[in-house]
Amino acid sequence: MLSHIFTRLVQGLVTLLVVILVALALVRLSGDPAMFFLPSEATDEQRAEYRHKLHLDEPFPIQYIYYMANVAKGDFGMSLTHYEPSLTVVLRHVPPTLELTGVAILIALVIGFPIGVLAAIKMHSIFDYVCRIIVVLGQSIATFWLGMTLIMFFAVRLHWLPVSGRGSLSNIVLPSVTLAAWVAALIMRITRSSVLDVITQDYVRTARAKGLAGHVVLLRHILTNAMLPIVTVVALQFGALLGGALMTEIVFAWPGIGTLVLSSVETRDFPVIVATIVVVAVGVTIVNLFVDTLYGWIDPRVRLQ
């Protein structure tokens, strides 16, 4: 079990190193910091000295090491548009994103999990068809388009819910439902196939043959075994979920990472863009590690290794 965690840790670190490498490449490609950060009256000598201070005259691997040290300290440079360090700006936008993502996952679980289970148990029933339709649709609809359409319908035409922004409970309804559509499709698909896999196993047949009541079989045997792959897959898709959250936030002007990325792209605030990538990478790595450890602990086959 410990070796399992160790492997995952190493993998996470590799991911981080690769992302930081890409981040550095992007930073270097985005232009000459000596032009960005120094006032226009600076002389050429001052610019050369500035470049030397930032290690820009050294070979790339050396720059990478310096950059990693800075990242470890949390220093991503000052934001070009906000008058504060890039990391502060990014971290300020993280809680709204977590809030939106969390609520969306919750909604998707509450809706998706029961339907997925029912679709698997009662094949070819209404649940099965609804499940399959939602699965296919949920993965085909552009999240940002769904968001816009929902705004149009529920906010503009019906005035039931606010158009955008974050604040009261009603603000979170539309964005989270929009994001939940995609997640629910994923959860339904995985739940259904996972439960189907489990149902055909011999131990389920044995449990039924023993005379156990249907719901006991369901809870104790089917669901517990089906849970693992579901949790794993959903956690592994966390990265894709963040991508969807990005677009949703932009459509709803939700003050999270997505909106930050868009405004940084528009204002060419490269330090913030790069800081966002690294912060997200760290977050995703932590989530993956957590889920892997949890998986290793829950699954006795791994725990007893």
Added chain:
Amino acid sequence: MKSLRRLLEDRTAVGGLIVVVIFVLAAVVAVVAAPAPYDQQNLPERILPPAWIDRGSVEHPLGTDQLGRDLLSRIMYGARISLLVASISAGVACIVGTVLGLWSGYFGGLVDAVVMRLADAQLSFPYLLLAVAIMSIGERGLLKLIIVLSLGGWVTYARTVRASVLVLKQMEFVEAARTLGATTTRILFLHILPNLAGSIIVVGTFQFAQMILTESSLGFLGLGVQPPTPSWGGMLSQGRSYFSTAWWLVIFPGVTIMLAVLGTNLLGDGLRDALDPRLKTH
């Protein structure tokens, strides 16, 4: 072919196939069949509703946008761009991913370790964020878009191919070929690769759908194909400001994206079921 017949028996898959064919046809004939050139501005006729609503005209079946350009034509031309970009990107990703997967699976070793670590690293990260960052730094451009999209796609190919190769290389026909003196290249391309064709096609179909979505998302953010070239995502972004009065500017491009992706996904599902019946079917 057995698989083809099995595919054609699956009604949803055939539906998907028809939708995809319609899109391809629309893209191909857009130059001649579209009601108007996509960039023909006609300011007196701006923001006309679709033909079946009053003030609309049959000349512009789906209405016009804020510059008087015909919406149907822009959607058809947008199909050219989306399909072109998605297929080229899927193709590049396919080649890169398949080659890496073949190498990883067959030879293992350092290349395998490195490639798989890279793949895992990329998979866990939200690709859209990376795509946005890369596209926003430096100049925009079609080539860059294709490279960025391909970067997003190679991983699935590599992993699928690698998994299959690991199984296939143990099989007897490979051993037989080796005994008969076949070179490694010959084994890889003449014996192993043909058996991968099925999974590659299936992965390719789903990748294609994914790339249409990613391209529209990037277009919506202004990071994809640049105007005046019409792209579905770009049209959505522009139409957004007019949504409350001119709903057709948002609904029609959005539905188009949905249909294109939906059709491709259904086709992919059907292909997967048809090409490998040993998979547990629902």
